[in-house]
Amino acid sequence: PAYPPEPWRVKMVEPLRVTTRAEREELLREAGWNPCLLRSEDVYVDLFTDSGTNAMSDRQWSALMRGDEAYAGARSFYVFEEAVRTFYGYEHVIPVHQGRGGENILSRCLIRPGTHVPGNMYFPSTRAHQELNGAAFHDVIVDAAHDPASEHPFKGDVDLGKLRAVIAGCGADAIPYVSLAATVNMAGGQPISVANLTETCALAHAHGIPVFLDTARAVENAWLVKQREPGWAGRTVAEILLALCAPTDGAVMSAKKDSLANIGGWLALRDPALAEQARGLVLLYEGLHTYGGMAGRDMEAIAAGIAESVAEDHIRARVAQVEYLGARLGDAGVPIVRPAGGHCVCIDAAAGLPHVPRTEFPGQTLACAVYLEAGVRGVERGAVSAGRDPATGENRWPALELLRLAIPRRVYTRAHIDLVADSVIAVHRTRERITRGLTFAYEPPHLRFFQARFKPA
Numbered sequence: 001p002a003y004p005p006e007p008w009r010v011k012m013v014e015p016l017r018v019t020t021r022a023e024r025e026e027l028l029r030e031a032g033w034n035p036c037l038l039r040s041e042d043v044y045v046d047l048f049t050d051s052g053t054n055a056m057s058d059r060q061w062s063a064l065m066r067g068d069e070a071y072a073g074a075r076s077f078y079v080f081e082e083a084v085r086t087f088y089g090y091e092h093v094i095p096v097h098q099g100r101g102g103e104n105i106l107s108r109c110l111i112r113p114g115t116h117v118p119g120n121m122y123f124p125s126t127r128a129h130q131e132l133n134g135a136a137f138h139d140v141i142v143d144a145a146h147d148p149a150s151e152h153p154f155k156g157d158v159d160l161g162k163l164r165a166v167i168a169g170c171g172a173d174a175i176p177y178v179s180l181a182a183t184v185n186m187a188g189g190q191p192i193s194v195a196n197l198t199e200t201c202a203l204a205h206a207h208g209i210p211v212f213l214d215t216a217r218a219v220e221n222a223w224l225v226k227q228r229e230p231g232w233a234g235r236t237v238a239e240i241l242l243a244l245c246a247p248t249d250g251a252v253m254s255a256k257k258d259s260l261a262n263i264g265g266w267l268a269l270r271d272p273a274l275a276e277q278a279r280g281l282v283l284l285y286e287g288l289h290t291y292g293g294m295a296g297r298d299m300e301a302i303a304a305g306i307a308e309s310v311a312e313d314h315i316r317a318r319v320a321q322v323e324y325l326g327a328r329l330g331d332a333g334v335p336i337v338r339p340a341g342g343h344c345v346c347i348d349a350a351a352g353l354p355h356v357p358r359t360e361f362p363g364q365t366l367a368c369a370v371y372l373e374a375g376v377r378g379v380e381r382g383a384v385s386a387g388r389d390p391a392t393g394e395n396r397w398p399a400l401e402l403l404r405l406a407i408p409r410r411v412y413t414r415a416h417i418d419l420v421a422d423s424v425i426a427v428h429r430t431r432e433r434i435t436r437g438l439t440f441a442y443e444p445p446h447l448r449f450f451q452a453r454f455k456p457a
C-alpha cells in the first residue's frame with residue numbers, strides 16, 4: 001500500500017524506551033489488565049488516542065510566547081474566536097477546557113429529565129452528559145455503521161427513517177436537539193456526507209428541533225467527503241468544513257484532535273440567548289467566558305492549529321498514514337472495520353477472537369495481547385466502553401466489539417506503523433493461544449474503560 005512521505009521533518013525528539021515481554025507482563029498485571037492505567041514511559045507506540053497527543057508545529061510553539069494571560073478580555077481569546085469563526089463559521093464562540101466541558105454545558109442548557117436525544121451512534125462522554133441530565137439517547141445511524149465488513153463510504157450517515165420514527169415516537173417537544181458527530185468515532189472514525197447532514201438538519205428543523213455537531217474530527221470528515229462524495233472533489237477542505245457546519249445550530253469541539261492542540265475546546269452557537277446562557281455556565285464550570293479553563297497560550301496554539309489543520313498536504317498525509325495501517329492489516333487477513341477511518345484502524349475483536357465470549361470482553365482482551373506483543377497500546381471500543389444502561393443497570397452489548405488503534409498526528413513514522421502492523425498480525429496469527437478473556441475486578445460507575453481493573457476470566 002501507498003505511504004506518502006510525511007510533509008514535515010523532526011526538530012525535537014522524545015526518546016522511546018523498549019521494554020521486554022517479561023516487563024510488560026508484570027506492568028500489565030499491575031495495571032489490572034487495563035492499558036489505560038499503564039505509564040506512557042512503559043508504552044512503545046502509543047495508539048491509545050489521537051486526542052491531545054498530536055505534535056505541535058514550530059508556528060504553534062512560537063505562538064505560546066504570545067499568550068495573553070489576562071483574566072478578562074485576553075487578546076488570545078479574540079485570536080482564538082476569530083479562527084473558529086473563520087474556519088467553522090459560527091458567530092458565538094465559547095471557550096472550554098476540552099470537549100467534555102462543552103458537552104457538560106450544552107447538555108445542562110438544553111436537556112431536561114425525560115427528554116430524548118437522537119444521534120449517529122453514541123460517544124461515551126457525549127452520551128454520559130446527555131444521560132446525566134436526564135435524556136435517553138437513541139441511535140439513528142445507518143445500519144451499515146454496525147457492520148465492520150460493510151464498505152459503505154459514509155457509515156456516519158443518519159438513517160432518516162429511524163430519525164422520523166424517534167420524532168414520531170417521542171414527540172418533537174421531547175427532543176431538545178439532534179446530536180451529530182463528524183466523524184463517528186465509535187464506528188471507527190467514519191464520515192457523514194454533506195448531503196445526509198444537510199437532509200438531517202432539514203428534517204430536524206422542519207420539526208423545530210436544533211442540530212448540534214461534534215466537530216472533533218470534522219476536518220478528517222471533510223477530507224473523506226472530498227475523496228468520496230460526488231461533487232466535492234474540486235472543493236478545498238476548508239470549503240467542505242464550512243459546508244458541514246453551515247446547516248447546524250452549533251458545535252462542540254475538542255481541540256485536542258483535528259486542531260493539533262494538547263488541550264482545549266470550544267462550544268460554538270448561533271443563537272445569542274443560548275450563547276449567553278452557556279457563558280453563564282462557563283463561569284461555574286470552566287472559568288471566565290474569555291478563557292474557559294485554558295491558558296491564553298493554549299488559545300494561541302489552537303488558533304494556529306486550526307489554520308494548519310485544513311492544509312491539504314497535512315490532512316492528505318495524515319489520513320493516508322491511517323489507511324496504510326488499515327491496508328497492511330487487511331491484506332494480512334486481520335478482521336478490521338472497513339473502510340479505515342480518518343483517525344484510527346479498528347480491529348474486529350469479536351471476529352478475531354470468536355472463542356472468547358462477549359461477556360469476557362474480547363476487545364479488552366485483544367488490547368492486552370497487543371500490548372504484550374511489542375508494547376503497542378490501543379484502547380477497547382466495545383462492551384466495556386458502552387457501559388451500563390442507566391435505567392436497568394444491565395450491560396449494553398453494542399454490535400461493534402473493537403480494539404481501536406488511534407494514530408496521533410505528525411508523531412510516528414512509517415517504521416513505527418510497520419511495527420504496529422507486524423505485531424498485530426503476529427497476535428492474529430497466534431490468536432488461538434488466547435484461550436480466555438477478562439472479567440471486572442473493579443468497575444467504576446462512569447466511563448468505566450478509563451479506570452476499570454480486570455482479572456483473567
Ligand SMILES: Cc1ncc(COP(=O)(O)O)c(/C=N/[C@@H](Cc2ccccc2)C(=O)O)c1O
Nearest residue numbers: 049050051098099100123125185214216254379
Ligand atoms: C468524538 C468525540 N467527542 C468528544 C470527545 C471528548 O473530548 P475531550 O473531553 O476528550 O476533549 C472525544 C474524546 N475522544 C477521546 C477520548 C478518549 C477515549 C479513549 C481513550 C482516551 C481518550 C478519544 O476518543 O480518544 C471524542 O472523540
